[in-house]
Amino acid sequence: MRYGKYRFILSFLALPFVLYAIFVLSPYAQAFYIALTDWQGFTSRANFVGLANFVRLVQDPIFWIALKNNLFLLISIPIIVIVLALFFSSMINFGGSGRGRKHRAGIRGVAGGxxxxxxxxxxxxxxxxxxxxxxxxxxxxxxxxxxxxxxxxxxxxxxxxxxx
Structure with missing residues (x-):
């Protein structure tokens, strides 16, 4: 029963891997190659400059400000959204204005939950x-x-x- 099991599994995984490589990995590789050139996007001429663009980027103070702001948003927004979502979902699920019902853990929910x-x-x-x-x-x-x-x-x- 085990003979050919992995070949069978790989035959089903081959097409998704090929599609992932074409539509996800290939654009990343192309974008990285373009980042290694001085191409401005207006002409077809692109000179290879290596890592000079990245060196210039690291030396730019605006880049560091933008990176700091992005990291702040990357960390704070999910925390705020998750806390608010948990709060609102618990208030709706506890439900009721409290008239004639026992409250769970002494918490009144939202009327019309x-x-x-x-x-x-x-x-x-x-x-x-x-x-x-x-x-x-x-x-x-x-x-x-x-x-x-x-x-x-x-x-x-x-x-x-x-x-x-």
């Missing part, structure tokens, strides 16, 4: 039905192309004998 859950989930439902509706309209228009013309154009086609 179920309504907020529906409002939050509703765009997901709309996107699914919206895509199906748009597809149905598109397919109907492809099936009967004369119907997708404005009313005036349909009348002109009928008068000229071009209508089906």
């Amino acid at each position: 179920r309504f907020y859950q529906v409002v939050y989930f509703f765009p997901s439902v709309l996107s699914v039905t919206g895509h199906r509706g748009a597809l149905a309209v598109h397919l109907r228009a492809e099936k009967r192309p004369a119907e997708r013309l404005p009313v005036r154009d349909r009348a002109v086609r009928r008068q000229t004998g071009l209508a089906r």
